[in-house]
Amino acid sequence: MSTLEIKDLHVTVETEDGAKEILKGVTLTIKDGETHAIMGPNGSGKSTLAYSIAGHPKYTVTGGSVTLDGDDVLAMSVDERARAGLFLAMQYPVEVPGVSVANFLRTAKTAIDGEAPKLRTWVKDVNGALERLDLDSTFSQRSVNEGFSGGEKKRHEIAQLELLNPKVAVLDETDSGLDIDALKVVSEGVNRFREQEGKGVLLITHYTRILRYIEPDFVHVFVNGRIAEQGGPELADQLEAEGYDKYVKAAAV
Amino acid sequence: MTDAARASVESALELDKVDSHLHPEGSFDVADHPVPTGREEVWRFTPLRRLRDLHADADLSGTSVGAEADAPDGVRIESIDADSPLRGTSGFVPVDRVSARVWHEAARRYAVTVPRETELDAPVFIDVRGTGIEGASSTHVVITAEPHSKATVVFRFLGSATLADLTEIVVGDGAQLTVVSIDDWEDDAVHLGHRHAKVGRDATFKHVDVSFGGNVVRHDTTAEYSGPGGSVEMLGMYFADGDTDHGGQHIEHRLFVDHTAPNTRSNVVYKGALQGEGAHTVWIGNVLIRKVAEGIETYEENRNLVLTDGCQADSVPNLEIETGEIEGAGHASATGRFDDEQLFYLRSRGIEENEARRLVVHGFFNDLIRKIDVPAIEAKLTETVEAELAKNVLKALPGGDR
Numbered sequence: 171m172s173t174l175e176i177k178d179l180h181v182t183v184e185t186e187d188g189a190k191e192i193l194k195g196v197t198l199t200i201k202d203g204e205t206h207a208i209m210g211p212n213g214s215g216k217s218t219l220a221y222s223i224a225g226h227p228k229y230t231v232t233g234g235s236v237t238l239d240g241d242d243v244l245a246m247s248v249d250e251r252a253r254a255g256l257f258l259a260m261q262y263p264v265e266v267p268g269v270s271v272a273n274f275l276r277t278a279k280t281a282i283d284g285e286a287p288k289l290r291t292w293v294k295d296v297n298g299a300l301e302r303l304d305l306d307s308t309f310s311q312r313s314v315n316e317g318f319s320g321g322e323k324k325r326h327e328i329a330q331l332e333l334l335n336p337k338v339a340v341l342d343e344t345d346s347g348l349d350i351d352a353l354k355v356v357s358e359g360v361n362r363f364r365e366q367e368g369k370g371v372l373l374i375t376h377y378t379r380i381l382r383y384i385e386p387d388f389v390h391v392f393v394n395g396r397i398a399e400q401g402g403p404e405l406a407d408q409l410e411a412e413g414y415d416k417y418v419k420a421a422a423v
Numbered sequence: 424m425t426d427a428a429r430a431s432v433e434s435a436l437e438l439d440k441v442d443s444h445l446h447p448e449g450s451f452d453v454a455d456h457p458v459p460t461g462r463e464e465v466w467r468f469t470p471l472r473r474l475r476d477l478h479a480d481a482d483l484s485g486t487s488v489g490a491e492a493d494a495p496d497g498v499r500i501e502s503i504d505a506d507s508p509l510r511g512t513s514g515f516v517p518v519d520r521v522s523a524r525v526w527h528e529a530a531r532r533y534a535v536t537v538p539r540e541t542e543l544d545a546p547v548f549i550d551v552r553g554t555g556i557e558g559a560s561s562t563h564v565v566i567t568a569e570p571h572s573k574a575t576v577v578f579r580f581l582g583s584a585t586l587a588d589l590t591e592i593v594v595g596d597g598a599q600l601t602v603v604s605i606d607d608w609e610d611d612a613v614h615l616g617h618r619h620a621k622v623g624r625d626a627t628f629k630h631v632d633v634s635f636g637g638n639v640v641r642h643d644t645t646a647e648y649s650g651p652g653g654s655v656e657m658l659g660m661y662f663a664d665g666d667t668d669h670g671g672q673h674i675e676h677r678l679f680v681d682h683t684a685p686n687t688r689s690n691v692v693y694k695g696a697l698q699g700e701g702a703h704t705v706w707i708g709n710v711l712i713r714k715v716a717e718g719i720e721t722y723e724e725n726r727n728l729v730l731t732d733g734c735q736a737d738s739v740p741n742l743e744i745e746t747g748e749i750e751g752a753g754h755a756s757a758t759g760r761f762d763d764e765q766l767f768y769l770r771s772r773g774i775e776e777n778e779a780r781r782l783v784v785h786g787f788f789n790d791l792i793r794k795i796d797v798p799a800i801e802a803k804l805t806e807t808v809e810a811e812l813a814k815n816v817l818k819a820l821p822g823g824d825r
Contacts, residue, residue: 224771225771226767227763227767247770247776248767248770248771249770249771249772249773249774249775249776249779251771252770252771252772252773252774253773257771258771260768260771263768264762264764264765264767264768265765266765266768266769266782266783266786267786267787267790268785268786268787268788268789268790268791268793269782269783269785269786269789273782274769274772274782277769277772277774277778277782278769278772278773278774281772281773281774281775281778282772282773313786313790314786330772334772334773
């Protein structure tokens with residue numbers, strides 16, 4: 171069982187002109203086994219929500235709360251959040267030169283589990299996860315994200331999702347920049363994660379395309395740092411047809 | 424032969440003099456080299472007061488530094504006299520007082536020779552071990568890889584010492600030689616080293632310089648080419664600590680690749696990490712492309728990772744180009760702190776901050792260790808980096824888990 175509860179979250183970011191509020195009161199609850207899609211135009215604060223949940227130092231929470239199964243996420247360090255069961259698949263995964271994927275995955279798994287994984291099963295698990303994401307076995311010897319294509323970066327993120335197996339996954343524009351084949355591979359990875367009992371997914375996307383492969387239980391329209399509307403999967407279809415215009419105009423009034 | 428071709432051949436045969444502090448006129452006469460004051464361009468970074476007069480007139484006849492070789496069959500290691508014809512075969516001419524004095528006064532002289540067309544199946548290990556800092560020592564070694572031979576020579580500097588040494592390296596035509604120097608000194612060692620290589624036609628020379636230990640370590644590493652087609656790779660890694668019992672470590676590398684022949688290549692990559700009050704590193708990367716050196720390719724790079732406040736990393740790449748008829752020439756220098764985005768990425772996978780930092784530094788050096796590509800020492804180098812990290816990075820980093 172796992173519930174991620176976000177209540178009236180306010181977040182600012184430092185700019186040249188002082189602190190600027192990006193999130194202006196976001197309330198959202200992801201219960202057991204639910205997949206929520208957050209859709210919205212560029213600059214609406216979608217990624218800020220993802221990074222704030224993960225604890226990126228660039229963002230300052232000025233109000234509200236985030237809890238995972240009742241525990242105060244905002245009081246945790248970045249790595250404590252991950253160990254508590256949160257995972258952020260990043261839009262722009264970071265290069266770590268000289269650190270092999272194998273070393274990175276093993277170190278992360280050890281940190282999450284509190285003990286080193288058993289060597290024999292671990293190697294099999296890693297190879298299996300890479301293979302399912304269409305990454306060849308030499309991949310684990312490459313440096314983390316260094317020289318990866320856009321698609322390889324995203325598939326590597328989802329391989330981590332499979333191996334680290336968190337309670338709640340936040341996917342920040344995992345679909346952006348993927349061709350249709352890669353999108354399918356990535357979506358299948360996310361669906362394998364979702365098929366397990368009690369896993370929550372917060373799927374942040376600009377496009378409806380990925381929602382044809384990962385069907386959400388709820389769709390939220392994000393505009394100007396707030397949720398402007400919510401509904402079921404049919405809301406995505408409506409957005410596909412009509413775009414964000416009416417919400418953006420409403421927010422501007 | 425056309426006039427143009429004749430002019431080209433003529434220009435290829437003569438090396439014009441180039442006026443620059445980067446490559447001063449050398450001299451074997453000690454009197455031509457006044458004691459440096461610290462104001463000279465080539466000495467301004469070096470803490471002269473901590474050199475125990477090595478740069479001036481310290482008695483160099485000490486015997487507290489011994490050398491022990493562990494060599495495979497096929498290589499010749501022998502003591503040589505002051506009148507040995509091997510001396511000077513690298514083309515080395517002293518450019519400062521200390522190297523001129525070592526030339527004349529070295530307490531120990533020996534030669535390592537890999538005969539023609541001999542390929543050694545294991546590295547030659549030479550352990551240079553000091554037993555105390557009292558009484559400066561000096562050595563002069565001439566390494567010769569005769570034509571079409573292939574060898575790796577690894578120097579390991581251990582213990583406590585005050586040492587000035589000179590290493591001449593001759594890489595014969597078509598030979599492939601790797602020379603590794605690992606400064607694993609105790610905290611109180613002072614080491615001024617000069618290395619000069621002459622790289623033959625189509626020969627490959629790789630120099631690997633690892634400096635972790637010692638109080639003051641300054642290495643002048645220079646190379647020239649005796650024929651076209653030669654290749655020089657200089658790789659270095661260093662780790663300077665502050666706050667030792669003997670003050671912050673000073674680690675200085677001064678490199679000079681003199682492209683004296685056409686179609687030659689050079690690639691220089693040095694990486695360093697610094698931590699603790701008073702840690703100081705200096706990297707000077709000089710490359711001269713002479714008029715004759717058409718069709719050459721050169722690249723030099725220095726990266727420093729500053730782990731704490733109170734450190735100083737000086738990094739100066741210099742490139743002098745006398746001909747535009749080259750394949751390529753470039754350099755890069757970057758000194759930075761931890762990348763917050765890297766740390767965030769690792770920590771977002773559950774990895775604690777200290778462990779994440781350790782991983783980043785590990786990766787920073789690991790990148791280079793892979794390039795060194797000497798299997799016999801790779802594990803040892805990784806281990807040394809890990810030990811250095813465990814000893815210091817985890818201890819000294821402020822903040823801990825945030």
